[in-house]
Amino acid sequence: MTFHPDILCPFCGLGCGDIGIDRDPSGIAPRPSGCPQADRLFRRSMAVPTDARLGGAAISMDDAIAEAVRLLGSSRAPLIAGLATDVDGVLAALSLAERIGATVDHERSDALFRNLSVLRRFGWSVTTLAELRNRCDLVLVVGPDPAAAFPRLWERWVVPEPAFADGNGRSVVFLGGAPLPETVRCLGGRLETSGVDTGAETDLATLVGRLRTALAGRLANDDPMAALAARLRSARYAVVVWAAGLFEGPQPDLIVEGLVRLIRTVDGTTRCAGLPLSGADNLIGANQACGWRTGFPLRTGFDGGGPLHDPERFDWRTRLRDADVTLWISAFRPETPPLATGGSVIMLAPPETSVAPEPALFIPVGTPGIDHPGDVFRADSVVALHAGALIDRGLPSVAGVIDRMLAALGQNARTREAAGC
Ligand code: SF4
Numbered sequence: 001m002t003f004h005p006d007i008l009c010p011f012c013g014l015g016c017g018d019i020g021i022d023r024d025p026s027g028i029a030p031r032p033s034g035c036p037q038a039d040r041l042f043r044r045s046m047a048v049p050t051d052a053r054l055g056g057a058a059i060s061m062d063d064a065i066a067e068a069v070r071l072l073g074s075s076r077a078p079l080i081a082g083l084a085t086d087v088d089g090v091l092a093a094l095s096l097a098e099r100i101g102a103t104v105d106h107e108r109s110d111a112l113f114r115n116l117s118v119l120r121r122f123g124w125s126v127t128t129l130a131e132l133r134n135r136c137d138l139v140l141v142v143g144p145d146p147a148a149a150f151p152r153l154w155e156r157w158v159v160p161e162p163a164f165a166d167g168n169g170r171s172v173v174f175l176g177g178a179p180l181p182e183t184v185r186c187l188g189g190r191l192e193t194s195g196v197d198t199g200a201e202t203d204l205a206t207l208v209g210r211l212r213t214a215l216a217g218r219l220a221n222d223d224p225m226a227a228l229a230a231r232l233r234s235a236r237y238a239v240v241v242w243a244a245g246l247f248e249g250p251q252p253d254l255i256v257e258g259l260v261r262l263i264r265t266v267d268g269t270t271r272c273a274g275l276p277l278s279g280a281d282n283l284i285g286a287n288q289a290c291g292w293r294t295g296f297p298l299r300t301g302f303d304g305g306g307p308l309h310d311p312e313r314f315d316w317r318t319r320l321r322d323a324d325v326t327l328w329i330s331a332f333r334p335e336t337p338p339l340a341t342g343g344s345v346i347m348l349a350p351p352e353t354s355v356a357p358e359p360a361l362f363i364p365v366g367t368p369g370i371d372h373p374g375d376v377f378r379a380d381s382v383v384a385l386h387a388g389a390l391i392d393r394g395l396p397s398v399a400g401v402i403d404r405m406l407a408a409l410g411q412n413a414r415t416r417e418a419a420g421c
Contacts, residue, residue, distance in 0.1 A: 001022055001023065001024040002022070002023050002024075003020065003021070003022055003023075004020070004021040004022075004023060004390065005018075005020050006018055006019075006020075007019040007020070007021050007042075007369075007388075007390065008369060008385055008386070008387045008388070009033075009035070009037075009038050009042070009369070009387075010086075010282070010332065010367075010368055010369035010374070010376045010385070010387045011037050011038065011041050011280065011281070011332055011333070012037055012149060012150050012151065012279070012280045012379070013150065013277075013278075013279030013280050013281075013282075013283070013284065013376075013377070013378055013379030014129070014150050014152060014153060014156060014157075014378070014379060015376075015378040015379075015383065015385045016033070016035070016038070016152055016156060017385075018033075019031075019033055019038055019042060020033070021042060021390060023390065023391065025046065026045060026046055026047070027043075027044050027045040027046045027047075027391065028042060028043070028044050028370070028390050028391055029042070029043050030042035030043065033152075034151070034152060034155065034182075035151040035152050036151060037151055038151075041332070041333055041367075042370070044350075044352070044367070044370055044391065044393075045352075046391065046393055048350075048351040048352060048364070048393060049351050049364070050351060050364055050393065050394050050395060051364070052064030052361070052362060052363045052364065053358070053361070053362040054067055054360070054361055055358065055360065056358045061363070061396070064361060064363050065401070065404045065405055065408055066408065067361050068327075068346050068361055068363070068405055069405055069408040069409055069412065071325045071344055071346060071360070071361070072096070072100050072102075072325055072327065072346070072405065072409075073100065073409055073412060075100065075102075075323075075324050075325035076324055077303070077319075077322055077323050077324050077325075077343075078097075078100050078101065078102035078103075078323060078324070078325045078326070078327070079102060079103050079105075079316060079319045079320060079323035079325070079326045079327070080093050080096065080097050080102045080103070080104045080105075080326075080327045080329070081103075081104070081105045081106070081107065081316035081319070081320070081326060081327075081328060081329070082106070082107045082316075082328040082329040082330045082336070082348075083104060083105065083106040083107065083286045083298075083329050084106065084107055084108075084281035084282065084286075084329060084330045084331055084332050084333070085282065085286075085329050085331040085332075085348075085368065085374075085397075085398040085399075086282060086285070086331070086368035086374025086375055086376055086387075086397070086398070086399070087282070087285045087288075087289050087374070087375040087376070087377075087384070088374065088375070088397065088398075088399040089329065089331060089368070089374070089397060089398030089399045089402070090282070090285060090286045090289040090290070091289050091293065091399070092398065092399040092402035092403055092406070093327075093329060093398070093402055094289065094290065094293045094294070095402070095406060096327070096402050096405060096406055096409075097302050098302050098307075099406060099409055100302075100409070101301075101302050101303045101305075102301070102302060102303070102327070103299075103300070103301035103302070103303065103314045103316070103319050103323075104290065104298065104299075104300055104301075104302075104314075105298050105299050105314060105315060105316035105319070106281075106283050106286045106287070106298050106316075107281070107316070107330070107337065108245065108278070108280055108281060108283045109283065109287075109298050109299060109315070109316070110245060110315075111243070111244050111245025111278035111283070112278050112279075112283055112284075112287060112297075112298065113298075113299070113311050113315075114244035114245070114247065114252045114253050114256055114278075115244050115253075115256055115276045115278065116297060116311075117253045117256075117311065118253055118256045118257045118260055121257070122257065122260050122261070124260045124263070124274060124276075125263055125264065125267055125272075125273050125274065126273055126274045126275060126276060126380075127239055127273035127274070127275055127380075128275075128380045128382050128383075129157050129275070129378065129379070129380045131237075131239070131273070132157050132158065132239050132241075132275055133156075133157045133158070133160055133162065133163070134162055134163040134164050135162055135163075135164050135237045136162065136170055136237050136238070136239040137162065137169070137170045137171070137235055137236050137237055137238075138170060138171055138172075138173070138231065138232065138235035138237070138238040138239070139158060139170065139171070139172040139173070139238075139239050139241055140173050140175060140228075140232065140238060140239070140240045140241070141172060141173065141174045141175065141177065141179075141241050141242070142175050142176055142177070142204070142207075142208065142240060142241070142242045142255075142259060143175075143176050143177045143204050143242050143243065143244075143246060143247050143255070144177040144243065144246040144247070144248075145174070145177055145178065145179050145180045145183055146241060146242070146243035146246065146277050147179075147180050147182065147183045148180060148243075148246060149243050149245060149246060149277070149280065150243070150277055150379065151182075153277070154172075154183050154186050154187055155186050158170065158172060158187065158190070159186055159187065159190070169190070170190060171190055171191075171192045172187050172190050172191050172192065173191075173192045173193075173194045173228065173231070174191075174194065174198075175194055175196060175198065175207055175208075175211065175228070176198045176202070176204040176207045176208075177198070177204075178198075179191060192231075194224065194228050195224035195227060195228070196210075196224045196225055196228060197224075203249060204247065204249070204255050205249075205251075205254055205255050205258060208255055208258035208259060208262065209258060210225050211225055211228060211229060211262060212258060212261060212262050212265065213225075214226045214228065214229035215229045215232070215233075215262065215265050215266065216265070232266050232270075232272065233266060233269055233270060234270070235270060235271075235272070236270065236271065237270075237271040237272070237273075238266060238270065238271070238272045238273075239272070239273055239274070239275050240259055240262070240263055240272065240273070240274045240275065241274075241275045241277065242255075242256070242259060242274070242275075242276055242277070243276075243277045243278065244256055244276060244278060245278050256276070259274060260274065275380065277379050277380075278379065279377065279378070279379030279380075279381075280332075280379075281330075281332045281333070282332070282368075282376040282377060284377035284378070284379060284381050285375065285376050285377035285384070286298060288377055288381070294307035294309075295307070296308075296309035297309065297311075299311045299313075299314035299315055299316075300314060301313070301314045301319075320339060320340060320341045321340070321341065321342075323341055323343045324343040324344070325343055325344050325345075325346065326339065326341055326343055326344070326345050326346070327346045327348070328345055328346070328347045328348070328349070328359070329348045329349075329398055330347070330348070330349045330350075330353070331348065331349065331350065331365050331366070331367055331368060331397075331398050332350075332367055332368070333350070334349065334350045334351075334352035334353040334354070335353065336349060336353065336355060339359075344359075344360040344361075345359035345360055345361075346359065346360060346361040346362075346363070347359040347361070347362050347363070348363050348365045348398055348401055349362070349364070349365065350364065350365065350366070350367055350395075351364035351393075351395065363401055364395055365395055365396055365397060365398050365401060366393065366395035366396065366397055368387055368397070369387030369388070369389075369390070370389070370390050370391065371389060371390075371391060371392070371393055371395045371397075372389050372395075372397045373386065373387060373388050373389050374386075374387055374397070375387075
């Protein structure tokens with residue numbers, strides 16, 4: 001058995017680089033990391049089926065590529081979604097979308113667009129995980145505990161003492177959500193109570209609105225919200241953290257808008273910035289790559305020739321209903337959401353994935369950072385991380401599979417041209 005220390009984790013977007021992996025001829029297994037995602041997703045067996053499947057029956061990779069090209073090449077309304085892959089995989093998917101006139105979107109883009117819709121209207125002042133760790137002395141967490149989606153957020157980025165905050169430590173206050181048991185344990189004395197009643201009957205938008213009212217000086221001094229407002233104003237560097245993907249209820253973007261306005265108010269008297277977290281399965285990298293290639297974020301379609309962006313019309317959940325062929329890409333985890341479509345599904349996913357119903361075509365692919373190297377973006381959008389390969393199971397990358405599809409599509413077009421079609 002060999003031990004690999006300090007392996008980069010590509011899954012949730014925090015980019016932890018300290019995962020210990022044991023490897024033997026049967027596969028890889030992580031040393032307990034304290035993260036349920038890493039402990040589950042780094043466990044991979046060498047003994048997995050590597051054949052593609054057509055209607056559940058094993059076929060060769062050559063035949064799978066030919067079938068994918070037949071389906072995609074004749075599609076009138078293709079969709080390329082999931083898009084959970086490394087940057088090379090996303091760029092290849094964008095080339096394919098451009099070639100066949102498909103719409104592109106990431107499975108988790110809801111969380112991103114709850115923030116982007118506000119950024120587009122108002123602009124915002126946001127910070128990075130490094131600033132959170134090194135400079136922030138007060139963390140205001142709004143809504144459900146982000147550790148539900150980013151398990152080691154507190155341990156890695158808040159528990160370490162700030163490097164540039166005069167050694168005064170930092171505090172964490174929750175508003176409108178409760179810390180998870182592990183969060184309570186690891187934050188220990190850093191956790192402050194807000195004193196604000198965040199009972200179930202009080203929705204998050206109302207709480208944020210009340211805090212803004214308090215910041216405007218329109219609440220009595222003995223109101224707990226006024227005390228929280230004063231606490232924000234007296235911090236040297238406050239960071240407001242939220243994970244919009246965890247917000248429940250209608251119009252979550254209105255909560256984000258309230259937070260952006262709140263941050264702007266506090267930032268006028270002391271330093272204050274937001275940290276909107278979204279980004280599992282390289283969501284941020286997919287959005288960046290889409291921007292580089294098209295000038296637009298995700299939820300962009302090529303059915304009119306050039307790229308066209310529309311966050312409602314090109315939401316994958318909306319397009320799935322009408323798509324006659326969907327190429328679903330999910331390279332990081334062996335699970336996929338239910339795909340309610342009347343069209344055909346071509347799925348690129350790890351071989352461990354169990355899918356029901358069986359897609360028309362299943363092509364097993366490797367996971368970036370496990371089966372092949374790959375680049376992914378951190379959840380705060382500013383850092384691209386390179387993950388290496390750990391095992392060779394003969395699984396192709398998403399980029400490798402799509403490049404073969406593109407080559408076959410080009411070959412088909414040349415054949416038709418030569419035949420005068
Ligand atoms: S917190 Fe995220 S990046 Fe860190 S080990 Fe867990 S899944 Fe990986």
